[in-house]
Amino acid sequence: MNTPVAGDSCPPRHYTHSTVQLFRFSAVSWNSHRIHYDSAFAASEGFEDVVVQSTLHGETLTRYALTWAGPNSRLETVSWRNRTTAVAGEPLTWTATVRAVEGARVSLDVAVVKADGTPCVTGSVELALV
Amino acid sequence: MSALDEVLARAQRLVGRWEDEDCGTVTVKDFCRYAAALNDADYIRRAREQDAAGAPVEAPALFLAATMSWEDGPPERELRPDGLAARESPCTDGLAVRQVHGGQSVRLLRPPVAGSRVTASRAVTSAERKQGRSGPFVLLGLATRFTTADGTELTAVDETIIVQEALDPAGAA
Numbered sequence: 001m002n003t004p005v006a007g008d009s010c011p012p013r014h015y016t017h018s019t020v021q022l023f024r025f026s027a028v029s030w031n032s033h034r035i036h037y038d039s040a041f042a043a044s045e046g047f048e049d050v051v052v053q054s055t056l057h058g059e060t061l062t063r064y065a066l067t068w069a070g071p072n073s074r075l076e077t078v079s080w081r082n083r084t085t086a087v088a089g090e091p092l093t094w095t096a097t098v099r100a101v102e103g104a105r106v107s108l109d110v111a112v113v114k115a116d117g118t119p120c121v122t123g124s125v126e127l128a129l130v
Numbered sequence: 131m132s133a134l135d136e137v138l139a140r141a142q143r144l145v146g147r148w149e150d151e152d153c154g155t156v157t158v159k160d161f162c163r164y165a166a167a168l169n170d171a172d173y174i175r176r177a178r179e180q181d182a183a184g185a186p187v188e189a190p191a192l193f194l195a196a197t198m199s200w201e202d203g204p205p206e207r208e209l210r211p212d213g214l215a216a217r218e219s220p221c222t223d224g225l226a227v228r229q230v231h232g233g234q235s236v237r238l239l240r241p242p243v244a245g246s247r248v249t250a251s252r253a254v255t256s257a258e259r260k261q262g263r264s265g266p267f268v269l270l271g272l273a274t275r276f277t278t279a280d281g282t283e284l285t286a287v288d289e290t291i292i293v294q295e296a297l298d299p300a301g302a303a
Contacts, residue, residue, distance in 0.1 A: 055196035
């Protein structure tokens with residue numbers, strides 16, 4: 001990675017969560033909320049399919065940012081807001097733009113975007129370059 | 131009183147009351163299974179090599195923040211109809227509501243290392259009634275602070291939960 005400057009866009013990454021991944025993430029995080037693994041129950045709450053966990057969005061956005069920044073980067077903070085739900089099998093894109101660079105600290109505006117361009121998650125990641 | 135009014139009243143009584151939960155001693159296996167759910171084979175290989183060499187093994191960055199509960203249970207009969215336990219669904223016991231995460235803010239202070247005993251201190255920090263595009267809801271604010279046995283703070287989490295009336299009140303209480 002070249003030295004980042006404010007305004008840089010990170011290459012977007014496309015990804016689709018499988019139902020198996022959502023089940024395994026629920027299991028490993030001891031999250032028994034049925035909207036994440038029971039599609040009939042998810043439908044009863046108005047969702048098209050099983051719902052991607054909020055914390056999985058946070059994880060994947062963080063990992064996307066860390067991968068972009070390279071092995072000498074460390075996560076300091078991440079925050080995100082869920083704007084609409086994403087479901088299993090849905091094509092998603094992770095995006096990020098460098099908001100600020102202060103010394104060895106890089107702040108990124110990040111998002112998970114649906115195929116039609118609607119952001120389902122927006123947030124920020126702060127990394128330390130070590 | 132509506133279900134949302136009751137959620138709000140219960141939450142307001144809890145605001146600022148901190149409770150501790152023993153997360154137990156975190157292990158390399160815990161970390162590797164978490165990484166596996168994220169398809170992170172590189173983490174697993176690296177962690178196992180470090181462990182075999184006797185080196186400290188740090189958890190994946192959001193391991194503590196993403197783990198929803200550290201309880202041994204509860205058994206299925208004690209879950210709400212939506213699958214959530216009382217611990218993960220504060221203030222909603224017996225009420226016909228549905229809920230989703232609003233968002234989260236995570237500050238990493240020190241990585242948890244395998245073999246550490248971790249405590250989670252948790253409190254409801256705010257409760258507000260709001261009006262959204264899909265109707266009224268209660269926005270709960272929760273804070274969790276993870277520390278080691280010697281009081282070292284590891285991870286600080288602030289999150290929101292959106293509580294709405296159930297679409298099918300008869301089946302959701």
